[in-house]
Amino acid sequence: MKTVAHLARRCPPAHLRPQQGETGTQRLQNEEQITLPRTLPVDPPPQREPLIELRSHWLRRAFIATALVLSTTAPVLATNNHGKATDFLLDNGMEVVVIPDHRAPVVTHMVWYNIGSADEQPGKSGIAHFVEHLMFKAATINHAAGEFDRAVAEIGGSHNAFTDYDYTAFYETVAPSALEQMMSFEADRMFNLNLTDDDIKTERDVILEERRSRIDNNPQAVMDEEVDATLWQSQPYRIPVIGWMQELEKLNWNDAVCFYNLYYRPNNAVLVVTGDVEPETVKALAEKTYGKVAAGLGLARIRPVEPEQNTKRTVTLTDARVSVPRFSTQWVVPSYHTAEPGEAEALDLLAEILGGNNRSRLYQQLLVKQGIAAEAGANFGGTMLDATSFTIYGSPRGDAKIADLEAAVDAEIARIVKDGVTDDELDEAKDRQVRSVILARDNPAYMALMYGATLATGGSVNDVEEWPDRIRKVTADQVKGVAGRYLVPDHSTTGYLLPKTEK
């Protein structure tokens, strides 16, 4: 039988830096330590939902991701007695965050790995998402394939996973009494996955089909992929999360095992538990389950730095399947993790003021006043480990052309760069953003997403908790400043998605 422990020696030590005193041999010895009990019978896994790859303001992203992936959420009640987050480290380096909320008898248990598609080795695109799939597909040393799925189904819970550029997360939403069992299963597959060649062959076909159906058969998705590959010249965000087809076809057992061995480690993971549970209980259970998994090597996430953009780049896709033309313009901007203090908050508010809702400037100007757009908006993808993008998009209405929309967008940006934003619109944008966090606090699953995504991209519990205060402190001058500094029309990347018209 192949076990992960026997394979570590075959894996190249890419992307990693040993912690003091640790050697590969010690790691192999450590790998033998955990044995978790066998608990449930075998059954075929239920249908899983697809990977999530969204790039927008972190909270909006959390909301959207939740709506797509979480089928069980707690009802919102009138009381407002949620606890604050408690965080601590296990001895093996695994970070744990607990946010109690006793209004409904449910817990959300999420394990976030600090590993995403942007950490993949060149030529191995899609491996992060592939390994996410294999975590559900393969047996472990202690559990046959499908046992975990069966256990979750039997207790009426739900579970799933998603892969993004900077992280991969697995979650279960269950009754509090099932928390220990979920932790035991997750801790087991963190360490004991037992991949076979057969798992690789069948699941590789699944991800190839996923790529065909979700990207290649969807002109908008093809376009988005090309825009990313053009916007980013050096940063690995240029490579799609799902991977390039010709590289996916070649992913093999050794690639998967090496990736799993390097990155699926407690000291490369964050556990977030929200809902009807107390921190002391989670701590005791975490020590009993995850605490028994040996730490891996310390990993440094060193990535290429994006060069400054000094050109205007365009990408055009004309496709017979497109009925409504669309454009999106993107700029490379700092994320919450890379920005100077206050800058990312100002970009968040700029996106809100420009195109975050139907009171925004672009909506009012392009849809209401000029009537030239069917849609127009802006977003800022703040939750990234490295630099991120600011996007403005739109579709023309009636006889209007994309060029008319672009001229109106440029004029609106120029107005903000010259005159700034008003105190009223800034206050309104702040209120909307802060309110969205208050709303999020009513749902433990949203909370788990917010904390997890922030921690997996270099942030801290304090960053999440102090975010409303930092938003409140942003000045109109700061918003004007980031607009002038980053939204330079001649230093942008625009994608045009156009219908094929008869000549």
Ligand SMILES: [Zn+2]
């Ligand atoms: Zn998938």
